[in-house]
Amino acid sequence: MADAETDSTALIADLGRRARDAARVLSGLSSAVKARALDSAAEAIREAAPAIAAANDEDMARARAAGLSSAMLDRLRLDAGRIESTAAGVAAVAGLRDPVGQIIDESRRPNGMILRRVRVPIGVIGIIYESRPNVTADAAALCIKSGNAVILRGGSEAIGSNRAIHAALVAGLEREGVPGDAAQLVPITDRAAVGAMLGAEGMIDLVVPRGGKSLVARVQAEARVPVLAHLDGINHVYVDASADPAMAAAITVNAKMRRTGVCGAMETLLIDRAYPHTAALVKVLGDTGCEVRGDASIRALVPTAKPADAADWDTEYLEAIASVAIVDGVDGAMAHIAAHGSHHTDAVVAENEGVAERFLAGVDSAIVLWNASTQFADGGEFGLGAEIGIATGRLHARGPVALEGLTTYKWIVRGTGQTRP
Template identity: 55%
Template sequence: MTVMQPIQKSSTDVSAHVAALCKAAKAATRQLATADTATKNAALRAAARALRAASPDLIAANTADIASLDASKPESFIDRLRLDEGRVAALADALDAIAELPDPVGRELARFERPSGLDIRRIAVPIGVIAMIYESRPNVGADASALCIKSGNAIILRGGSESIRSTEAIVRCMREGLAEAGLSPDCVQTVGTTDRAAVTELLHAVDDIDLAIPRGGRGLVELVRREARVPTLLHLDGNCHSYVHADADVAQAVKIIRNAKLRRTGVCGATESIVIDRQIAAQMLPALVEAMPDCELRGDADAIAIEPRLTPASDGDWRTEYLDAIASVKLVDGLDAAIAFIAEHSSGHTDAILTRNADAARRFMLSIDSAVVMHNASTQFSDGGEFGMGAEIGIATGKMHARGPVGLEQLTSFKYLVHGNGQTRD
């Protein structure tokens, strides 16, 4: 396979390139919106076969992406980018899993008859053309494409410049699957340039883009907030907290936190801040340090006084998404203080309480205003696949339209179908 080289374009070329992608996507939605479930599932299964067959090519493209990285990139960043045989197989398996899920399009959400005799139905319909703007992780391209195909949406992918070869290779497989099923390959497209002007062009395409979804660091999300003229579904950074309540099972809490922090440090559901009730700190802190020698724990002064093996934390640590083997440790005086601290510093992604006290768990879960709130479980379960969605296009941290893992149902809107029998309005 010839590994693709990133395309460089002038600003005029970028504008024309994005406009052409939008036009093709808009045309493709008209076919995809009326495609039956069997056809969409056939496209997904064919794309899964294409991914498996192209595994060596995908890995070669990904190796070229990694080789082009700046040497200063941390291992956690490279891990988010890396594809190997197991991860390519997982991409294909996710497509097959999405094909098995119920079709969200055409669901009857409500039905009622008015005194006028009108029969009114509210049904789920595709959103239209979705622009997915993301960083690092090439698997996002496969998951997002599959979810959009099944939910009847066309998608334009703009992955990070560091993964452009990997993204191109994945998109070729998705388009092959669409063509085999008799659907337009333009249901899935990718921006063929690393020029950042392409992001702005997508965000300004008010006549063509129905929804933009950013997935990446705070810098990307802030760019989208600042530039977007199209509707957006925001996925903020994951400054996730695990709170160890005074009534926690220490051994269980340590086990959960180690998994929540270190299973994969580069995912947005990783715990970044460990909040510990002062009543249990003397038991919890030494056990935590012993269980996590491979993690730098940055504590406040009170935590260090109990466990001097901690590194001093700065004020900035409480708001930091490390995406690395680092976590901040904060001591608090009771449940209310924990809730207040987390409310001030959380990014609203996923927060957890570890306790055997059911009343404390209930108060915490109702008080914490995050998209996902957990009790006695690792924050790394905050994932569309783990929620039974097959995959996710992101974790929405806003409060409108969709919140938490965004799967098939969240990628639909609705419209009203009104049936009459000659009625006229007075």
């Protein structure tokens, strides 16, 4: 074990030095050069689609043999449409406005000095992720567009897919003169490599974990570098007494069943005690193939619902299961979310504007929605292009983290010879 840790530390140190050199190059590139490089990377991914698909087939076969859940298999799977979507995501980032150099604010001091806060890259970003191989491309594209070098450490279940996507992406970048070291993939899947990244002070400026609770908890417990993270997506839809029944059904089904394995999926449905169509709404959800686990009030109305226990209200299922509870109006919904939510994404379905505004103001989550599905919790849907993840903390960035979330700022002061008295 000691040898593995020593080797991993040396490996990450080498990747970090190379990334730091690449970051200095990136900081001097124009927006046009970065855009051309990302367009080239997108095209290279398209050209490599057969090789990427073949690698993913091998990963999927190993994952099935290992008994991965259906949700994890869905995250891992790359078909032709998803490979094209991955390439299109890189191209979309190429076309986004470059945040580097943007003036956040400007002021003139009484002594005549002009002060500006200007966006600059963070430096070297470490991304630690599981299952989803598209993150390899998404994260690299966002980091490069925002002037950051990136060190990518994917999960062992997706190693072949990650390597294939990474090789294509780097080839595309290098065709336009961007150093390949700007986007490096950790070549090993040993857990010691994660520990080495978390302790890489001075080489990695920010770590972003994308994965399950155990990964994020480990990163937050062990990291000696800043962390930008989200925990579970324990997301709620609250259906108010004033909700339109057809809208409530459509949003509930979409929020849970569109893709059950994404972090924006609804896990708990809260229904106002005064809502007149509760049984019908729960039946619609169950008819889609979703297992309903209800509290005593729900089971009294819908006998086919399974009983929910205390753990259900704090569970991110990431599969076709939903817990359902009756609450006393919007105050009851907000109290339940405060007790059991994860500050990720929560939605209210209501025609009563006052109720909706109370929910939007009172729920302390990174994303709150009125009359819309929680599945919109996605950087692309927010017009941000690809995303690094959904941050649920309160510092630096919150919600979908895209280009601006990967920058910091510096003060630029212009004077005319002023000295301080």
